[in-house]
Amino acid sequence: MSPSSNGRKGSLKSLFEDDNHNNNGEVRVVSKHVMNYNMMMQLSQNKAGAGGGAVGSGSGGGAAAAGGNGVDGMKKKKADKDAFERAVIDISCYNESPRQVFNTLRSVAKKLLKDDERYRTLDTTNPKVEERLLGYEGVIDFLLLLGFDSDAMGQRLVCKEKPDQEVIRTAIRVLDSHENRLKAAVHMDSAMLASGVQSSARNLSVVERPVSNSINANNADDNESDDMTLQQIVLLCTHEQQRDNETMETLIMCYKEFSTAEKLIKELKRRFFMVIPNEIREDEKKLEDFKEKTMKPIQLNVVKNLRNWMKLYWEEDFANDEKVAQVLESWIKQMQMDSKQFSWNGLLADAVQNEYKRYKKHGSKPRIQEKDYWSVEIPKRFNFHSLSPDELADQITLMDFRIFSRIKPRECMGQAWKKKENRVNSPHILQMIQQFNNLTTFVQIQILREKSLKDRGRAVKRIIKMGEHFRLARNFNSLCAVFSALNSAAVHRLKLAWEKVPEKQKQQFEQFKIIFSRDFNHRNLRQLFRNAAAPSIPHIGIFLQDLVFIDDGHENTKEVENLGGRKMVNFSKSQRMADRIKNIQMYQQHPYTDVQESDVVQRILLEEFSKLKEITEDQIWDMSTEVKRADERDKARIF
Incomplete structure (x- = not known):
């Protein structure tokens, strides 16, 4: 009789079970200092002993170096940025205070721009280095990408040569980009905590009511909690000074975890049809300034994101949802009606309507004929082995x-x-x-x-x-x-x-x-x-x-x-x-x-x-x- 099959086959599940437990099922607690020491020693051992490229080094990674990357120099440069992105994403995902880590890494990177060798060594036994950097997921990888490597004793991270300045600036730009996103998330939370959606919306010079009374009924609040928070997110990521598309892309990708397509399109529509503040209606100069510098950028931004949403998720979110289609059709109709007052609305209405008709007829994704491998004939003398x-x-x-x-x-x-x-x-x-x-x-x-x-x-x-x-x-x-x-x-x-x-x-x-x-x-x-x-x-x-x-x-x-x-x-x-x-x-x-x-x-x-x-x-x-x-x-x- 064979023993239990548990653990025999290297299945996807068993290979990635948590191994921070002892045989009695108790969680092993490892101090940050011990973990950092082991980590540094492992880096130095990999550097000395895995010459075949089993573990990638800061210079590009074993597999990539050994196997060739198959891409030209331009793609290599982009891959460097992508590598920094991946390290920073890990820092964001797995640490409670990523902004503090970003600030420290930014300081390290900026000092590398100076012609001073003192700034190219990090003593891993220094309590400040240990507290602010080591032990955080993604940090070691980020430092390796900057050019740091472990010394033979595993006690220092040393950047032997001054890194290319463009590499350093790329690292700083990636840190800045992700910190700005974290700030935006904090701003959302603090605005909601401080005064709720209505007051924070006013602080952004945004009014939730539509321009004309004809669509008030379509934009009425449902008085549900995620309506309010969804509105807050839409307000902030379509602000007239917002240049970051990633927040809206994230919302479009993830909104089903906390809302519905109907609610999202209603909020986008509400955002598009904003009210002109009463205090500037009688001042022609201020009115024109508001239209050009506030209303128009917001409306262009909203429609751009609407079209992107339709392109990416037409089949999932639009094709079979009559309520979403009704909101979209009324939105197009209202833009056409308002085109006399706001000239750009007519162009936006035409663009959305053309895509709406095309997607309804053909879908948003090109139909690709998949190859039927099962119909392929196998030659009689073909020897697979x-x-x-x-x-x-x-x-x-x-x-x-x-x-x-x-x-x-x-x-x-x-x-x-x-x-x-x-x-x-x-x-x-x-x-x-x-x-x-x-x-x-x-x-x-x-x-x-x-x-x-x-x-x-x-x-x-x-x-x-x-x-x-x-x-x-x-x-x-x-x-x-x-x-x-x-x-x-x-x-x-x-x-x-x-x-x-x-x-x-x-x-x-x-x-x-x-x-x-x-x-x-x-x-x-x-x-x-x-x-x-x-x-x-x-x-x-x-x-x-x-x-x-x-x-x-x-x-x-x-x-x-x-x-x-x-x-x-x-x-x-x-x-x-x-x-x-x-x-x-x-x-x-x-x-x-x-x-x-x-x-x-x-x-x-x-x-x-x-x-x-x-x-x-x-x-x-x-x-x-x-x-x-x-x-x-x-x-x-x-x-």
Whole structure:
């Protein structure tokens, strides 16, 4: 009888269970000082011992450096900015006081602009450095990107050469951008706490009532709590001096967590039809100034965001919602009526109406004819098992990217992939998880199906080579699946087969272990991905773990005593969620254009993977048990 199957297969769940517990289930508490010391020592060890690039360094990351990034210099420069963005996003998502960390990092970066070597060394034993920087998620990675690296003793971070000034300025701009967003979120909260929506709206020179009485009924408040907070957010992110589109993009992406499409479009419409203040109606100069400098910028901003919303989410939010369509149609009609008084309204009405008609007829997304791989004929003499590890890894990477690139932002919201309607609301995340599990099982079967001990050793060697190609191609999802399969009990216990594996491949497998170490919240894997140039595929398990962390750790709404206990939107949660999703979206835009797709191999892989869905962990374990006995018999015959 085989032991319990729990933990045998390197599943997506088991690989990322929290390991900050001892065997008795008690949480291990590690002091910040000890954690920082271990972190610095790990950096210095990686620097000295992982020359093969298992863990990325501040100069660009092992995988990217070893494998080539496949992009030109312009994309490299952009990737540097993206790497800073990813580090700053981690600081924002995982720390309670990110603005304090931003201020300290900004100070460090600005001092690097000076010709003074004193500012290029950070003593990690200094209490101020420890308190203000170390121990915060994302900080070490940010410093590595600036050019700092650990000394041999792991006690100092040293920037041996003065970094390029453009790199430093890029880092400062990224910090400034994210701090401004945090300030906006704080401003929202403080405005709501201080005086509620109505008074804060007046402070912004905004009146919620429409221009003409004909649409008062359409814009009447529903007297619900999220109406009020939704209104507050719309007011602030469409202010006439607002130049940051990210806040509205976040709102459009995340609003369903706390509101509805009908309420959002009503608030945008309310914002568009603002009232001219009574005190300037009789002053022609002030009136014209208000129209040009306040009303027009706000209305242009609102319509721009409306059109962007329609373009991105027509099928989800507009196509089948009659109430939303009614509000939109009345909005267009009112803009046309007001065009005599406000000339630009006619142009805006025409633009919105044209897109509305086009989307109603054709939808907002171009219809792409998907390739039918199942209809591809397989040549009789085609030998799938003769493919080299690199060729097989390339074709699996194309499969992975095809699924990864289709993940929609809202599939990631509210842990949709774990809920009842997950096949409808989060189909591509489920496919990505299934792809991971399929590849894990596929690798196990490839090893266990071999008939002899010698062939099994060769199979392990081939799989490690395939994993190394995934690493060089920056396909961290499939690399993790390979590692998970090789590290599973069913394969790892085949000691005799592992003895047949050449030393080079054994060393590569040890590098995989370093990459997927769980220490410090999978720091090595995170750092490797941050430093990876596009194209790249993240490990879906880490991504989903981060989303769950944000979702479970922050409520969608929170009660405010100053407003009678009414619930206000926790918009900072939406910003954190959107930051994490946008981080992944950057990689969805860059396919593996240098890899030639084989329709025949794609068809065979689909067929092979479809067979694996029914294989259980118990069956894998039973196969492993038989193989282990056969290997022992083979060894006995040899001697």
